[in-house]
Amino acid sequence: MAILDVAGLRYSYDGIATVLRDVSFSVPAGSIVGLIGPNGSGKSTLIKTVLDLLSLQAGVVTVGGHAHGSPAATAQAAYLASNDYLPQFLTAREYVHTLGRLYGVRVDDDAARDLFSRFSMQGRYDDLIEDYSHGMRKKTQLVSALLLRRPLTIIDETLNGIDLEALHLAEQQLRGLRDEGHAVLLCTHDFSLLERLAERIVFLDLGEIVAEGPTAELVAEHGSLAELVFDRLDSETRAS
Amino acid sequence: MAILDVAGLRYSYDGIATVLRDVSFSVPAGSIVGLIGPNGSGKSTLIKTVLDLLSLQAGVVTVGGHAHGSPAATAQAAYLASNDYLPQFLTAREYVHTLGRLYGVRVDDDAARDLFSRFSMQGRYDDLIEDYSHGMRKKTQLVSALLLRRPLTIIDETLNGIDLEALHLAEQQLRGLRDEGHAVLLCTHDFSLLERLAERIVFLDLGEIVAEGPTAELVAEHGSLAELVFDRLDSETRAS
Amino acid sequence: MAILDVAGLRYSYDGIATVLRDVSFSVPAGSIVGLIGPNGSGKSTLIKTVLDLLSLQAGVVTVGGHAHGSPAATAQAAYLASNDYLPQFLTAREYVHTLGRLYGVRVDDDAARDLFSRFSMQGRYDDLIEDYSHGMRKKTQLVSALLLRRPLTIIDETLNGIDLEALHLAEQQLRGLRDEGHAVLLCTHDFSLLERLAERIVFLDLGEIVAEGPTAELVAEHGSLAELVFDRLDSETRAS
Amino acid sequence: MAILDVAGLRYSYDGIATVLRDVSFSVPAGSIVGLIGPNGSGKSTLIKTVLDLLSLQAGVVTVGGHAHGSPAATAQAAYLASNDYLPQFLTAREYVHTLGRLYGVRVDDDAARDLFSRFSMQGRYDDLIEDYSHGMRKKTQLVSALLLRRPLTIIDETLNGIDLEALHLAEQQLRGLRDEGHAVLLCTHDFSLLERLAERIVFLDLGEIVAEGPTAELVAEHGSLAELVFDRLDSETRAS
Numbered sequence: 038m039a040i041l042d043v044a045g046l047r048y049s050y051d052g053i054a055t056v057l058r059d060v061s062f063s064v065p066a067g068s069i070v071g072l073i074g075p076n077g078s079g080k081s082t083l084i085k086t087v088l089d090l091l092s093l094q095a096g097v098v099t100v101g102g103h104a105h106g107s108p109a110a111t112a113q114a115a116y117l118a119s120n121d122y123l124p125q126f127l128t129a130r131e132y133v134h135t136l137g138r139l140y141g142v143r144v145d146d147d148a149a150r151d152l153f154s155r156f157s158m159q160g161r162y163d164d165l166i167e168d169y170s171h172g173m174r175k176k177t178q179l180v181s182a183l184l185l186r187r188p189l190t191i192i193d194e195t196l197n198g199i200d201l202e203a204l205h206l207a208e209q210q211l212r213g214l215r216d217e218g219h220a221v222l223l224c225t226h227d228f229s230l231l232e233r234l235a236e237r238i239v240f241l242d243l244g245e246i247v248a249e250g251p252t253a254e255l256v257a258e259h260g261s262l263a264e265l266v267f268d269r270l271d272s273e274t275r276a277s
Numbered sequence: 278m279a280i281l282d283v284a285g286l287r288y289s290y291d292g293i294a295t296v297l298r299d300v301s302f303s304v305p306a307g308s309i310v311g312l313i314g315p316n317g318s319g320k321s322t323l324i325k326t327v328l329d330l331l332s333l334q335a336g337v338v339t340v341g342g343h344a345h346g347s348p349a350a351t352a353q354a355a356y357l358a359s360n361d362y363l364p365q366f367l368t369a370r371e372y373v374h375t376l377g378r379l380y381g382v383r384v385d386d387d388a389a390r391d392l393f394s395r396f397s398m399q400g401r402y403d404d405l406i407e408d409y410s411h412g413m414r415k416k417t418q419l420v421s422a423l424l425l426r427r428p429l430t431i432i433d434e435t436l437n438g439i440d441l442e443a444l445h446l447a448e449q450q451l452r453g454l455r456d457e458g459h460a461v462l463l464c465t466h467d468f469s470l471l472e473r474l475a476e477r478i479v480f481l482d483l484g485e486i487v488a489e490g491p492t493a494e495l496v497a498e499h500g501s502l503a504e505l506v507f508d509r510l511d512s513e514t515r516a517s
Numbered sequence: 518m519a520i521l522d523v524a525g526l527r528y529s530y531d532g533i534a535t536v537l538r539d540v541s542f543s544v545p546a547g548s549i550v551g552l553i554g555p556n557g558s559g560k561s562t563l564i565k566t567v568l569d570l571l572s573l574q575a576g577v578v579t580v581g582g583h584a585h586g587s588p589a590a591t592a593q594a595a596y597l598a599s600n601d602y603l604p605q606f607l608t609a610r611e612y613v614h615t616l617g618r619l620y621g622v623r624v625d626d627d628a629a630r631d632l633f634s635r636f637s638m639q640g641r642y643d644d645l646i647e648d649y650s651h652g653m654r655k656k657t658q659l660v661s662a663l664l665l666r667r668p669l670t671i672i673d674e675t676l677n678g679i680d681l682e683a684l685h686l687a688e689q690q691l692r693g694l695r696d697e698g699h700a701v702l703l704c705t706h707d708f709s710l711l712e713r714l715a716e717r718i719v720f721l722d723l724g725e726i727v728a729e730g731p732t733a734e735l736v737a738e739h740g741s742l743a744e745l746v747f748d749r750l751d752s753e754t755r756a757s
Numbered sequence: 758m759a760i761l762d763v764a765g766l767r768y769s770y771d772g773i774a775t776v777l778r779d780v781s782f783s784v785p786a787g788s789i790v791g792l793i794g795p796n797g798s799g800k801s802t803l804i805k806t807v808l809d810l811l812s813l814q815a816g817v818v819t820v821g822g823h824a825h826g827s828p829a830a831t832a833q834a835a836y837l838a839s840n841d842y843l844p845q846f847l848t849a850r851e852y853v854h855t856l857g858r859l860y861g862v863r864v865d866d867d868a869a870r871d872l873f874s875r876f877s878m879q880g881r882y883d884d885l886i887e888d889y890s891h892g893m894r895k896k897t898q899l900v901s902a903l904l905l906r907r908p909l910t911i912i913d914e915t916l917n918g919i920d921l922e923a924l925h926l927a928e929q930q931l932r933g934l935r936d937e938g939h940a941v942l943l944c945t946h947d948f949s950l951l952e953r954l955a956e957r958i959v960f961l962d963l964g965e966i967v968a969e970g971p972t973a974e975l976v977a978e979h980g981s982l983a984e985l986v987f988d989r990l991d992s993e994t995r996a997s
Contacts, residue, residue, distance in 0.1 A: 073921075074921075075920065075921040075922050076877075076920050076921070076922060081366060081405075084366075085366070085367075085371070090367065090371055090375060091371070118364065118365065118366055119365075119366070119918065120365040120366075120407065120891070122362070122363075122364055122365055122366075123362075124358065124362055125358065125359075125360040125362055126321060126324075126325075126358055126359070126360075126362075126433065127325075127330065131325070131330055131331070135330060157796075165321075167360065167650055167651070167652070168650040168652075168653075169650070170647055170648040170649070170650075171647070171840070172647070172648075173648075193366065194918060197917040197918040198839065198914060198917040198918055200795065200796050201793075201794075201795040201796070201946045201986065201990070202795050202796060202990060204946060205987050205990055226921045226924060227947045227949060227950075228949035229947060229948035229949035229950075229952070229981070229982070229983055230947075230949075232949070232981075233983055261949070261952075262949070263949055263953055266921065267925050270921070270922060270925055313681075314681075315680065315681040315682050316637075316680050316681070316682060359678065360651070397556075407890055407891070407892070408890040408892075408893075409890070410887055410888040410889070410890075411600070411887070412887075412888075434678060437677040437678040438599065438674060438677040438678055440555065440556050441553075441554075441555040441556070441706045441746065441750070442555050442556060442750060444706060445747050445750055466681045466684060467707045467709060467710075468709035469707065469708035469709035469710075469712070469741070469742070469743055470707075470709075472709070472741075473743055501709070501712075502709070503709055503713055506681065507685050510681070510682060510685055561846060561885075564846075565846075565847075565851070570847065570851055570855060571851070598844065598845065598846055599845075599846070600845040600846075600887065602842075602843075602844055602845055602846075603842075604838065604842055605838065605839075605840040605842055606801060606804075606805070606838055606839070606840075606842075606913065607805075607810065611805070611810055611811070615810060645801075647840065673846065
């Protein structure tokens with residue numbers, strides 16, 4: 038079963054600039070799918086459409102089997118931003134409970150505190166986010182997604198710049214989400230991370246999917262994900 | 278009529294540390310009320326209670342006549358944070374429309390673009406917030422509150438650090454909100470700003486209101502708001 | 518004796534856009550002078566010239582009696598930025614010692630730790646600046662200036678957004694610098710702060726000094742610094 | 758010839774906590790060496806010692822053949838921080854010229870503007886850094902290192918979070934530095950980046966070098982750098 042299903046998605050701004058043309062892919066339950074996209078690929082528009090921050094122009098998007106735009110669909114997906122976007126006037130506890138209310142999920146403070154400890158933030162759960170360092174804010178985002186355990190978790194460059202041990206733990210936790218049957222859409226250009234974690238890759242460029250398939254197959258064919266991507270960026274097709 | 282009415286508010290964390298003890302005040306329609314509070318005054322707890330980010334322990338809070346915690350109450354209040362807390366993966370247009378949907382307000386793009394121009398951000402309305410400077414983010418917060426025009430606008434140190442011309446324009450716009458019958462709760466320790474804008478002052482310290490009244494009267498009595506506040510910070514009462 | 522003396526300063530970018538025209542003022546030893554300037558006033562160009570980040574085109578600038586551009590002049594002036602510009606990979610201790618070496622000043626760790634405690638940052642002196650909140654970074658800038666005790670300290674919007682108690686302490690400390698005969702150039706548009714701290718005001722607009730004199734006299738004449746400044750921003754002279 | 762030579766480096770804080778014990782490695786001219794280190798590895802202490810931000814306790818460090826602590830040694834090394842640490846009150850032009858003066862290098866504005874364009878920042882060279890987005894600040898750091906072309910460039914997590922095309926261009930430019938005979942020390946845990954760029958790896962853990970050698974050999978032996986590193990993090994040796 039697909040947790041996220043995108044079929045024939047098209048999008049243009051003001052009817053002029055086409056940013057997505059006929060994009061179709063899915064993220065199965067119990068899987069981690071990597072999404073690679075340079076500037077201008079349409080990646081942001083795609084994610085915003087999934088999150089119902091943009092309305093659907095053409096195509097079909099379902100989240101957890103629910104139609105795009107329905108409250109049921111938006112309640113399925115947790116989004117982690119690349120930037121440490123958190124309300125600084127809240128404590129972590131207040132933040133995750135506010136999220137919990139939004140998603141209709143009861144947050145377990147003991148589980149939260151345990152994750153805080155494991156991510157080297159013991160004793161900081163009741164501190165104001167304003168007093169956190171950037172690294173702690175990224176880890177707080179991650180912890181909140183691990184607490185919410187939504188059917189779909191979208192991770193948008195969030196793991197950039199966290200420390201090595203937090204990265205290692207994050208990978209284990211994301212595998213845990215997957216093993217429980219949840220789906221993860223992992224947007225990053227840390228290709229090693231994608232090769233370690235993602236079963237499948239979707240490579241979007243200039244509004245189209247230019248490569249898609251099992252990570253192992255793409256690596257076998259191109260040598261590495263980096264070669265697949267940088268060869269494309271250097272290609273004549275693209276320049277023209 | 279009071280837009281915000283707080284009566285007998287008490288709050289303690291874990292039943293141990295009392296952070297608010299019997300706090301009562303109101304913000305009338307068509308007025309700007311200044312809220313002054315040092316660290317540990319309970320100011321944050323007070324604001325979070327008004328915004329329904331904390332539940333009510335004792336006392337009565339109404340917003341626009343609606344009881345604390347009701348959806349009607351929360352829809353009355355817009356909050357501007359001291360930090361430039363904005364979702365960086367959205368454009369300003371996407372951001373204000375998302376807010377509009379939350380508050381049930383239709384956002385007029387022409388009015389938004391006009392405010393963007395007046396705050397020296399012409400042509401940036403459709404750019405990603407990620408690409409804004411800190412000053413632009415503060416001004417975008419301000420513009421969003423001016424577009425939403427909620428009965429109650431809470432401004433929490435937001436005007437710190439914006440440029441002089443933006444500050445001047447912001448003051449005019451906030452007077453405009455007031456003249457339309459809206460209420461503004463202005464939290465800052467720019468005392469000159471409070472003396473210019475706020476008809477009344479609420480000074481909270483150690484969980485209690487220690488001074489409250491028309492700004493002009495408090496200034497007449499103490500010389501200036503700064504003297505009122507710093508004398509209190511230096512006082513023996515407080516140290517003991 | 519003037520610690521900072523600026524006489525007939527002119528500056529234009531690429532010989533076309535004139536940003537400073539015949540600017541003259543001085544900051545006497547043992548005084549705090551407020552500098553007010555909206556966008557486009559030339560305030561930044563003025564400060565950069567004093568700090569020898571821009572070369573002198575016309576006019577005379579001396580710092581502590583030393584000619585502009587001499588190592589002796591630059592060693593006289595400490596600059597606090599409006600933003601929390603600090604090297605995040607250093608601890609506060611490493612940072613202030615690095616500054617000390619630059620300025621040829623021996624930093625006393627006990628005095629530093631004492632100031633850290635008084636600014637509510639006890640026990641954080643040896644932590645990485647990366648792990649500080651924004652407020653702590655501003656306070657660390659302030660502490661470093663108080664440790665260096667240069668003949669001239671330039672404070673550029675640095676006190677915006679620090680908490681009320683830190684602001685109160687900062688004011689006392691700056692008065693202490695002044696009472697020891699040092700000079701402070703205080704750039705802010707917190708007019709109450711200027712009215713409390715600055716003996717004299719320099720108001721720069723469109724590259725010229727449009728008001729200059731003892732703060733008390735300017736306030737007596739215009740009602741308040743805010744009125745002086747906002748009347749000018751609204752004036753026809755300026756618009757034409 | 759080694760541009761950076763570290764031999765028998767030891768360091769302890771306050772004579773108690775040993776953070777580096779007998780660390781020896783070198784970065785040859787014309788090479789890119791990857792440095793991997795989790796929290797507590799001593800990586801920061803190592804870099805600060807190379808940059809003469811910490812004094813040498815035991816061991817020998819030379820940069821470009823010059824002894825640690827000599828002005829000649831510090832003039833050899835450019836450091837790019839993981840955070841976007843740049844003086845916000847300067848324009849990029851003012852910033853790179855200030856750096857140029859520090860390092861005794863004449864900065865060519867045409868070359869700078871060309872790099873700005875190639876990194877998608879055309880027309881922004883004379884704008885205040887304050888008005889740059891985070892991505893632009895990272896790219897400005899990178900451009901400044903490419904302009905200075907020091908014998909040794911230390912890149913400390915700087916490439917995290919820059920966009921895919923900037924990353925691709927950065928890799929080409931760093932190969933250019935190497936091909937001119939310069940040395941690059943690349944600190945990151947983007948293992949794919951290390952596998953693409955670094956000829957050799959130094960893996961530091963708990964103050965000691967636990968793996969060192971040609972990247973290809975380490976990958977052949979362990980499967981990937983990620984496996985080498987995460988196996989170590991999971992190992993009993995480390996936990997005990």
